[in-house]
Amino acid sequence: MSVAAQTGPSPSFPPLFRAQASGDPFAAACAQARAGTDAGLVLHDVQLDTLRAAIVFAPDVALADAAVVLPLCGVAFQNAFGSHAPPEVAVHLEWGGALRxxxxxxxxxxxAADPVPPEAEPGWLVVGLELALMGFSDAPGTAPDRTTLFDEGCAEMDPVLLLESWVRHVLLWINTWSEDGLRALHGEWSGLVHGVGGGIAGREGVFIGVDDRFGMLLKHEGGTALVPLTDLLEDTP
Incomplete structure (x- = not known):
């Protein structure tokens, strides 16, 4: 299905964040981060059927710690979504980044991030968001594990307002992390994570939880294996 770009006001973000439209937010954010752009840039592309965005961060901690921004952005998304969606609509987070x-x-x-060792401080890190608003399939029911906001009764949700709210909640959680550590984030995320107690596609073992850096713990016959969050880093586009 082909759709035209959604028209409307540019998103409004808190101080230190700035908006920029882009046809490919994640790739553009990585490119601009490599070129030395300041943290706080939010690239965005709002279409009738898809919301895409990416935030550029400049971590001041080791990459292994900075990768915590992925679950942080997930919790921020759930918080933002909950403030706009009907109360009966639930959001859960997969360890690997999927939004349910x-x-x-x-x-x-x-x-994606500056390619440095896990214990080194990266020059930049980018988190991208992709969300299906409508039109995932022309034949509903053919992909029961996929959905859109339209299919879940959220047709009236304004994606620009959702994006604005997501960025505000990202900032709130970054401040909480900076001031109080990760305890609150762990508590919030633990109530939202999907798949604990089951298998993870492509990995051996049962997902039993995470360590203090949100690394995935997989229990198997030989013991427990740790998969660090840095394993989720993509090669830069």
Whole structure:
């Protein structure tokens, strides 16, 4: 299905964040981050059927710690979504970044960073958001594990307002992390995570939780294996 770009006002973000339209927010954010742009740039592309955005961060901690922004952005998305969606619509987060709405995947978060060792401080890190608003399939029911906001009763949700709210909640959680550590984020995320107690596609073992850096713990016959969040970093576009 082909749709035209949605028209409307440019998003409004808190101080230190600035908006810029882009046809490919994640790739553009990575390119601008490599070129030395300041943190706080939010690239965005709002279409009738899809919301895409990416935020540029400049971590002041090791990459292994900075990768926590992925679950942080997931919790921020759930908080933002909950403030706009009907109360019966639930959002859950997969460790790998998928966003589930009423149990089915409606989008994802993804992450890329300056390619440094996990214990080194990266020059930049980017988190991207992709969300299906409508029109995932021309034949409803053919992909039961995929959905859109339209299919889940959120047709009236304004994606620009959702994007603005997401960025505000990202800032709130960054401030909480900076001031009080990760305890509150762990508590919030633990109530939203999907798949604990089951298997993870492509990985051996049972997902039993996370460590203090949100690394995935997989239990198997030989013991427990740790998959760090840095394993989710994508090669830069």
């Amino acid at each position: 709405v009423n149990g089915a995947v409606a989008g994802r978060l993804r992450m």
